[in-house]
Amino acid sequence: MEKNLLSNAEVDENTVEQNFEDEEVKEKINKDMSESDIITALLNSNADDKPTMIVPLKRLGIPVTLKALTGKQVSRVRERNTRTVEKRNKTEKVLDSEGFNMGLIIASTVKPNWSAPELLNKFRASSGEEVLKRILLGGEISLLGDVVLELSGYNISIDDIKNL
Template sequence: MNEKAILDKLFAASEEDNIPQKTVGISRIGLSFTLQGLKEDKLEKLQKQYTNIEKVRGEEIEKLDRKRYNRAVIAEATIAIGDDKNVRWNHPELLSKYRASGAEQVIKRVLLSGEIMQLVDIVMDLSGFYNSTKEIDQIKNLSEGDE
């Protein structure tokens, strides 16, 4: 593979169209949710936003508020609810109905704990965290075939 082909693949990888997406249904609600993977900078921003610093015996300890972080990940990764890209967790009618100040509070009121965890797992998978060695081997084989 030549330099231009390598650069073209790297440029294409950063485009929004190349971010993995998946539509999943929650039978209890009777709706589908289209989720997309999140890039490192977005996950870092959310992690920083939901990390609290506590002083314990004079030492600062960072503690991630995992529940709020998980809800924020879902809010950020949801690109459509019920196949409608105009409906997201921060829709004005949802905020009003649940008297919520943001998408994270709507998610807390609508989804069960297990549903939140399942959606977070899907987002993390789409973000590349759970890639199996089989998939990595496929990538290696693909790159070897291009040489």
């Protein structure tokens, strides 16, 4: 399903690929930058410019535009979907993975607006998450959640970082 769903995925013009093996990226990053050069570069950077990706959902015949999330945004979604459970006199934190993926999708979606009044009325839903539950298959929810995490830099390997 994943291969079929993403095989025709388009990446829009604003997408920034996080491929650290790319020579162009290596040239832009000076390993010997001083502390003040790094701070100046950060001050001059546009932190609001986040990678985006258009994912076509063939089954529904619609494109979904997703943007990367910051670490803080991902942490908030994770916290909202983590509950404390007591097992054998031990307290454990358990992540609701379906809720986590839906939260990631809602926070990351540029378009469509899952909370549009027309969708809420059509699907008799009280929120965008309810709309997602009613129209997307479980695998589609999981896949879109994975795309959000990938866009947000969660699948960068240590080897990619070392190659800088």
